[in-house]
């Protein structure tokens with residue numbers, strides 16, 4: 001979406017000596033850094049609340065508060081900017097404490113401009129490297145979009161293509177189809193992968209809190225705001241934010257997001273000034289956003305800003321051929337999670353799973369599988385299929401294809417034949433059919449097999 005204010009790394013200098021602050025500016029500005037100077041802790045804190053700082057240079061001996069205490073407070077506030085401590089007369093204990101607190105370096109005054117520049121450069125390089133390493137580690141269980149159907153293959157290709165750009169993407173699709181998975185995958189394959197991926201469920205946040213959740217707030221901005229808080233846009237700086245259920249966002253919040261997209265700036269609730277952020281915006285919805293625009297429930301200008309690239313995640317019904325692959329993948333993950341031995345799943349079960357319309361898509365499939373894997377014995381058989389799957393079958397049968405009708409007719413005739421052979425004894429028929437008695441009862445109900453069919 002937005003362009004960062006400047007690509008220069010920003011260094012905050014906190015030192016009560018004016019000469020030192022000035023000499024640091026003189027040393028670092030020609031090297032391409034933006035230097036922000038603060039003479040006391042309060043001024044430094046204000047800067048940290050308003051700007052995103054890449055590195056801090058903190059003097060240990062300050063007039064009002066010592067540099068180490070200040071840094072501890074910054075960390076408690078959830079700001080983890082790397083720091084280099086400086087001091088003219090620090091004690092050994094203070095130096096040791098500076099290292100213990102995670103200071104990258106400790107510079108003794110007086111230091112040369114070269115020494116300072118080298119230390120700053122190394123610190124920023126080290127931080128960038130650490131970030132990349134974290135991203136690689138976080139990436140190892142890369143979100144896998146399972147499926148081999150043409151629809152899924154196209155989705156994966158499109159997602160990878162768009163990942164390389166900074167375009168805003170609107171991901172649509174029914175509930176549980178994998179919209180978040182796609183958003184996560186776009187982020188992981190983008191140049192932003194080292195920075196955070198922040199998911200926001202817009203429908204879960206009350207309207208009165210949304211502004212403070214997204215943009216943060218200043219202390220005392222409203223009743224209960226006891227401290228300054230960073231908003232999710234700030235947390236996602238340099239990375240990606242995924243605004244899920246975007247259609248549920250109220251109009252005032254939509255206006256605020258539009259402003260962020262236009263200006264690249266956010267304003268904390270109760271703050272006087274705005275801060276620049278660089279965030280890529282992905283959004284998701286299972287609703288028809290175009291229709292919401294037509295009804296006046298969603299801003300048209302915001303719709304076009306969000307929908308630079310549309311991606312549609314197909315429902316599970318549209319890619320029935322992916323079900324066996326998904327079942328295998330999900331079952332393996334679930335067995336690991338539940339400490340279960342891997343189980344075989346009968347072909348008949350897969351057949352039934354393919355027939356069901358899956359209104360809750362992959363999430364529903366996941367839940368059904370989990371229940372079946374936990375409740376089954378050595379292998380998962382049709383007996384383990386849950387009620388709801390069989391209950392909806394009548395509808396599925398009635399609305400079905402010629403092939404389905406043929407299959408039902410054949411199955412019905414076969415079951416009637418076996419039941420007749422065993423003179424209507426369901427237990428014996430079930431044994432011959434190789435299925436459980438309860439399942440045979442269910443099939444008889446679904447296929448409408450009654451006494452008159454067996455004894456006529």
Ligand SMILES: Nc1ncnc2c1ncn2[C@@H]1O[C@H](COP(=O)(O)OP(=O)(O)OP(=O)(O)O)[C@@H](O)[C@H]1O
Nearest residue numbers: 144145146147174175176177178179180181362363
């Ligand atoms: N193609 C897929 N391969 C593997 N897992 C998938 C796939 N699609 C979805 N899932 C899994 O299904 C679950 C639901 O997916 P996800 O939360 O991404 O759906 P969603 O469309 O964002 O849902 P909602 O609209 O309800 O927020 C997740 O656990 C996800 O990992």
